Amino acid sequence: MRMKQLLTSFVVGASAAMTFSTAFAADMTGAGATFPYPIYAKWAEAYKASTGNGLNYQSVGSGAGIKQIKAKTVDFGASDMPLKAEELDADGLMQFPAIMGGVVTVVNVDGVTPGQLKLTGPVIADIYLGKITEWNNPAIAALNPGVKLPATEITVVHRSDGSGTSFLFTDYLSKVNPEFKTKIGAGTAVKWVTGVGGKGNDGVAANVQRIKGSIGYVEWAYAKKNKIAHTQLKNKDGNFMQPDDDNFKAAAANAEWSKTPGFGVVLTDQAGKTSWPITGVSYILMHKQQADGVKGKEVIKFFDWAFKNGDAAAAELDYVPLPDSVVKLVQTSWKANLKDASGKALY
Numbered sequence: 001m002r003m004k005q006l007l008t009s010f011v012v013g014a015s016a017a018m019t020f021s022t023a024f025a026a027d028m029t030g031a032g033a034t035f036p037y038p039i040y041a042k043w044a045e046a047y048k049a050s051t052g053n054g055l056n057y058q059s060v061g062s063g064a065g066i067k068q069i070k071a072k073t074v075d076f077g078a079s080d081m082p083l084k085a086e087e088l089d090a091d092g093l094m095q096f097p098a099i100m101g102g103v104v105t106v107v108n109v110d111g112v113t114p115g116q117l118k119l120t121g122p123v124i125a126d127i128y129l130g131k132i133t134e135w136n137n138p139a140i141a142a143l144n145p146g147v148k149l150p151a152t153e154i155t156v157v158h159r160s161d162g163s164g165t166s167f168l169f170t171d172y173l174s175k176v177n178p179e180f181k182t183k184i185g186a187g188t189a190v191k192w193v194t195g196v197g198g199k200g201n202d203g204v205a206a207n208v209q210r211i212k213g214s215i216g217y218v219e220w221a222y223a224k225k226n227k228i229a230h231t232q233l234k235n236k237d238g239n240f241m242q243p244d245d246d247n248f249k250a251a252a253a254n255a256e257w258s259k260t261p262g263f264g265v266v267l268t269d270q271a272g273k274t275s276w277p278i279t280g281v282s283y284i285l286m287h288k289q290q291a292d293g294v295k296g297k298e299v300i301k302f303f304d305w306a307f308k309n310g311d312a313a314a315a316e317l318d319y320v321p322l323p324d325s326v327v328k329l330v331q332t333s334w335k336a337n338l339k340d341a342s343g344k345a346l347y
Contacts, residue, residue, distance in 0.1 A: 028299050031058040032065020032078030033164045034200040035219045036099050036282040040078075042313045043306045050305070053298060061200060063162015063188045069093065069285045075292075075299050077285035080164020081188050082264030088285075094337040095262040095283050096330045098303060100320040102220045102248045103168050103278040106208050106228040109135055110150055114229040118143045118240050121233070121269070121277060125177030127215060128156055128184070130194040135213065150213075157207045157216035160197025162188040168280040169217045172268040217278075220248075221317045235277045236269050243276055248320045251279035257326050263333075286338065293340025300334055300347050 030040075037059040044055040058064075062079040069077030070091050078098070088095055105124060107117060123139050126132045132139055136149040159166045167188045174181035184190050196211075198204040201222040208216040208228055220243050223230045232240045241247050251270040257263050267279040284303065290296030307330075311321040322330070334347035 027054040027056045028076070028295060028302060029056045029058075029074045030065075030076040030078060030284075030299075031060055031068045031074045032285075033062045033080045033282050034059045034202065035062075035080045035101065035103075035165050035280065036078060036319070037201070038221045038225070038317050039099055039310070039314055039319050042317065043302075043310050046309070046313065047302055047305055050309075051301075053302070055302060059200060061159070061161040061188075062164035062167070066162075066285065069287070072287065072291070075286070075295050078282060079188075079285060080280050080282050081167035082262060082266065082281070082283055083285065084264065085261035088262050092288050093285050094288050094333065095264065095285050096303075096333055097257075097263050097265075097281045097322055097326065098284050098306070099282050099314060100248060100252055100267070100322065101280060101282070101318065102243045102251075102276045103165055103172075103217055103280060104220050104223050104230045104243050105233065106205070106216050106218055106223050106230050108208050108212055108214045108229070109152065110212065111148055112229055114227075115232060115242055116147065117229070117231040119231045119233060121173060121176035124215075125173040125180035127154055128158070128173065128192070128194070129177075129180060130156075152213035155211050155214040156192070156195030157204050157211070157214050158192050158195050158197055159189075159199070159204060161199050163200075164188060164280070164282070165201060165217065165219060166190065168266075168268055168278055171266060172278045175269040221319065224318060233277050235275050236271050237273050237275070239273060241274065241276055243318075245315060245318060245320055247274050247276035248279045251275040251277075252281075252320065252323075258329055263326075263330070288337050288339065290338065290340050290346060293342075293344070293346060296338060296340065297346045300338065304331070304347070 040057050048054050065077040068074045136151045171186040174186040198207040201218045204216040205218050205222050205226045208214045234240050250272045251267045255265040307327045314321045338346040
């Protein structure tokens with residue numbers, strides 16, 4: 001099934017929340033990051049076909065997902081920004097990684113083809129700071145000799161909702177541009193100094209498609225699905241890279257999962273010859289003590305199934321499955337942390 005058909009089959013109505021459901025009375029419920037929405041949709045369809053059990057996931061942004069799991073209105077939350085150990089402890093939560101992928105910059109510039117334009121983190125930061133305002137600016141032209149750049153005004157597009165994608169993007173820019181770190185900083189929701197907002201990865205993608213001269217940032221699957229021109233990015237080792245699975249994997253190669261509380265690694269601006277500069281991990285948040293043990297166990301069964309059966313689907317959509325060594329760490333974490341109301345382990 002084509003990705004467009006798959007997403008259409010899951011989207012209920014025209015709501016921007018992009019809820020997908022399999023109309024099963026005892027569906028698991030989740031809410032949060034838009035970054036992993038395409039792969040969760042595909043996994044949910046296959047899991048429903050395999051087990052008969054459904055998943056209702058609201059793709060409403062990491063910030064909303066964190067709020068909903070803390071309020072216990074869903075069975076799990078999803079965030080592309082890892083929560084710190086003290087915040088997890090305060091709310092009785094555990095956190096584990098589910099999938100990895102990359103954030104890319106996308107543009108709508110006349111005469112520029114996908115993957116042609118070269119940008120660096122410092123230049124992107126200056127664009128989002130409002131310091132570089134036209135596409136033929138010398139700083140952009142110097143990176144792209146031979147590319148005919150128009151004297152078109154740049155329109156910055158950013159997320160309007162609390163977003164893990166924004167966290168990854170702003171965390172990266174904060175690492176490579178001191179002024180950006182001071183004036184805007186890293187977070188799921190920041191005070192932008194210029195530009196227009198879009199809700200979710202889909203909202204940003206739609207705005208970039210609509211507005212001539214625009215630049216935005218989205219998860220790689222959304223750029224491909226919407227056929228928007230992405231840019232190359234210069235990584236920490238000084239190499240201009242195209243986004244792909246191997247480069248996302250390279251960024252994660254040296255992550256110290258076992259040494260980081262709650263598996264909370266941040267993979268932006270990682271060293272490595274082929275590392276993609278804005279690589280991210282999407283996390284699942286669950287309460288350690290499950291009031292509904294049956295539902296909690298089903299959530300774990302879904303992700304366990306996905307880890308064992310979902311790699312091909314992930315690769316098809318340009319996500320990076322977790323390494324087997326990390327999956328084993330996650331499964332050990334489930335055994336140690338997730339209990340039903342009586343204290344019995346759910347895995």
